[in-house]
Amino acid sequence: MTADIDAFIQFLNVEKRASAHTLSNYQRDLRYFMQFCQTLALENWQQVQHEHVQQYIAQRHREGIGSRSLQRMLASIRSFYRFLMARQQGTHNPAKNVKAPKQNKLLPETLDxxxxxxxxxxxxxxxxxxxxxxxxxxxxxxxxxxxxxxxxxxxxxxxxxxxxxxxxxxxxxxxxxxxxxxxxxxxxxxxxxxxxxxxxxxxxxxxxxxxxxxxxxxxxxxxxxxxxxxxxxxxxxxxxxxxxxxxxxxxxxxxxxxxxxxxxxxxxxxxxxxxxxxxxxxxxxxxxxxxxxxx
Structure with missing residues (x-):
């Protein structure tokens, strides 16, 4: 599973010319997600299902992760699975219809x-x-x-x-x-x-x-x-x-x-x-x- 993440990050770097910031975020997001999958005894990316991604996002939300960060995590997982499917290493994208909790709109700061x-x-x-x-x-x-x-x-x-x-x-x-x-x-x-x-x-x-x-x-x-x-x-x-x-x-x-x-x-x-x-x-x-x- 780690090798697949490394291959994806290399693809983003060479083919997509992603920024160093994007590469760092995606790599960190996917490694955290991999650790979560391993706690569920999932041995490869093909075993991950829609409900597993939902559980992961719900858990990170309970840990206090904000909506924008959760949305980025989901984007990382979706992109990763598109990469796997393009390489014939997967048949489905378990993050496709998972949504992050909506972010509460903060009232703008004003002066009187x-x-x-x-x-x-x-x-x-x-x-x-x-x-x-x-x-x-x-x-x-x-x-x-x-x-x-x-x-x-x-x-x-x-x-x-x-x-x-x-x-x-x-x-x-x-x-x-x-x-x-x-x-x-x-x-x-x-x-x-x-x-x-x-x-x-x-x-x-x-x-x-x-x-x-x-x-x-x-x-x-x-x-x-x-x-x-x-x-x-x-x-x-x-x-x-x-x-x-x-x-x-x-x-x-x-x-x-x-x-x-x-x-x-x-x-x-x-x-x-x-x-x-x-x-x-x-x-x-x-x-x-x-x-x-x-x-």
Missing amino acids: IDQITALLEASPDSVLEIRDLAMFELFYSSGLRLSELAQLNLEDIDLDAGQLRVRQGKGDKARDLPIGKKAVQAIRHWLECRFDSDDSAVFISTKGRRLGQRSIQLRLDRWCKKHGLEQHVYPHMLRHSFASHLLESSQDIRAVQELLGHQNISTTQIYTHLDFQYLSKIYDQAHPRAHKKNK
């Missing part, structure tokens, strides 16, 4: 209005901080992804019209977005003192080069620590806050979906974690049978 205000109304002390504040305002104003902000070019923004174009969003889909008044002011301030550069990027370094995603993350972390925000803040948290605050105010999930560039509305629905008291208030005001009549 007071935290956003403290973050964005602090005064910049340098040209770099003027640039940084423009970036952070734009994150929260337009709900951009980190990659979208880093890729933004000068020709993509129209400050007079208060809008921008994301040319390559997720799935290579373009979309037009509004820019809020505060963000327009912050960007204008930055462009007035922007470093000389032939690069068309809106946000550049002191060397005139497009600012990378990691640099943006580090600048946000530095800004938050400087201004006493103890919570760890990352760029996507500003996007989450944009979506959450806009949805709470407008109750228009379709509009928020469009602004975020989500293909499926189910992705946007994660932001509907509204306060129960607020929902109760809306219910009491709107539902015709909710009002208590005085006798």
Whole structure:
């Protein structure tokens, strides 16, 4: 059984040119699965049945292995059996219809209005901080992804019209977005003192080069620590806050979906974690049978 795993890993390495990370994961997954099979006295891969794979995944789940890791384990086993079948070493794929437990969706981390205000109304002390504040305002104003902000070019923004174009969003889909008044002011301030550069990027370094995603993350972390925000803040948290605050105010999930560039509305629905008291208030005001009549 070990020899078959080694042959499969060699196939992935030579024929498929899989990454070292993939090779390591698949090899580890299959060795763990082999050990499990051996505890069941299974002597070769052909003896493994559908229920054995189910038992294995259930056991790893009880051990606290997360859904994504379990899905990868199943992918490893399925790929391995396809390899065996292609070599005439098997007639069935016991992992074919086995599914991993669904992963619980974690609510996105957001900042409240007071935290956003403290973050964005602090005064910049340098040209770099003027640039940084423009970036952070734009994150929260337009709900951009980190990659979208880093890729933004000068020709993509129209400050007079208060809008921008994301040319390559997720799935290579373009979309037009509004820019809020505060963000327009912050960007204008930055462009007035922007470093000389032939690069068309809106946000550049002191060397005139497009600012990378990691640099943006580090600048946000530095800004938050400087201004006493103890919570760890990352760029996507500003996007989450944009979506959450806009949805709470407008109750228009379709509009928020469009602004975020989500293909499926189910992705946007994660932001509907509204306060129960607020929902109760809306219910009491709107539902015709909710009002208590005085006798």
